[in-house]
Amino acid sequence: RKEVEQDPGPFNVPEGATVAFNCTYSNSASQSFFWYRQDCRKEPKLLMSVYSSGNEDGRFTAQLNRASQYISLLIRDSKLSDSATYLCVVKYSSASKIIFGSGTRLSIRP
Amino acid sequence: GAGVSQSPSNKVTEKGKDVELRCDPISGHTALYWYRQSLGQGLEFLIYFQGNSAPDKSGLPSDRFSAERTGGSVSTLTIQRTQQEDSAVYLCASSLLLQAHEQYFGPGTRLTVT
Numbered sequence: 001r002k003e004v005e006q007d008p009g010p011f012n013v014p015e016g017a018t019v020a021f022n023c024t025y026s027n028s029a030s031q032s033f034f035w036y037r038q039d040c041r042k043e044p045k046l047l048m049s050v051y052s053s054g055n056e057d058g059r060f061t062a063q064l065n066r067a068s069q070y071i072s073l074l075i076r077d078s079k080l081s082d083s084a085t086y087l088c089v090v091k092y093s094s095a096s097k098i099i100f101g102s103g104t105r106l107s108i109r110p
Numbered sequence: 111g112a113g114v115s116q117s118p119s120n121k122v123t124e125k126g127k128d129v130e131l132r133c134d135p136i137s138g139h140t141a142l143y144w145y146r147q148s149l150g151q152g153l154e155f156l157i158y159f160q161g162n163s164a165p166d167k168s169g170l171p172s173d174r175f176s177a178e179r180t181g182g183s184v185s186t187l188t189i190q191r192t193q194q195e196d197s198a199v200y201l202c203a204s205s206l207l208l209q210a211h212e213q214y215f216g217p218g219t220r221l222t223v224t
Contacts, residue, residue, distance in 0.1 A: 043215035102152035
């Protein structure tokens with residue numbers, strides 16, 4: 001079993017829809033959690049950190065469920081420009097362990 | 111300001127040859143990371159540097175891989191006796207501190223071993 005697992009998708013949703021996807025992690029020693037966004041053939045870029053209490057940044061909401069060991073990303077009022085691969089990242093207190101998920105592909109159609 | 115740069119952007123090499131990939135982190139960033147991304151896959155964490163030191167080399171795929179960082183700045187990832195399975199995009203990232211949340215990625219080096 002992978003340490004960090006994501007549904008690869010693709011999620012294909014119409015513009016304006018709300019879409020959510022999860023990421024599960026297996027090691028309870030995980031300390032920090034992030035969502036990165038990667039456009040096709042581009043480098044990943046930080047979308048948002050995920051805090052224990054949940055956090056929101058505009059149309060994006062991230063949540064952490066430590067008991068069930070998953071994080072989620074919700075995108076409201078999706079835009080065409082949201083089409084990308086979303087990577088879940090788990091970081092341990094020792095920086096020697098940083099695990100990226102394989103990513104969830106999201107495609108927004110007009 | 112300048113971001114993370116990597117060179118070359120593309121490298122095609124014959125099986126068995128050695129290759130050297132270079133990463134220039136953002137000035138002042140003390141932490142530097144190397145990842146590998148195969149087609150359609152997630153990022154595989156290879157190694158990180160805190161300053162010039164790499165405390166944990168266990169993420170490197172084999173002993174053909176080595177990395178160094180000098181002067182707390184530029185890093186090179188060397189792959190000896192390349193194999194076809196080494197073909198991937200090699201990404202470098204840097205962060206201000208090891209504990210910093212955000213890593214800034216370079217554009218990557220696309221390595222093709224024929």
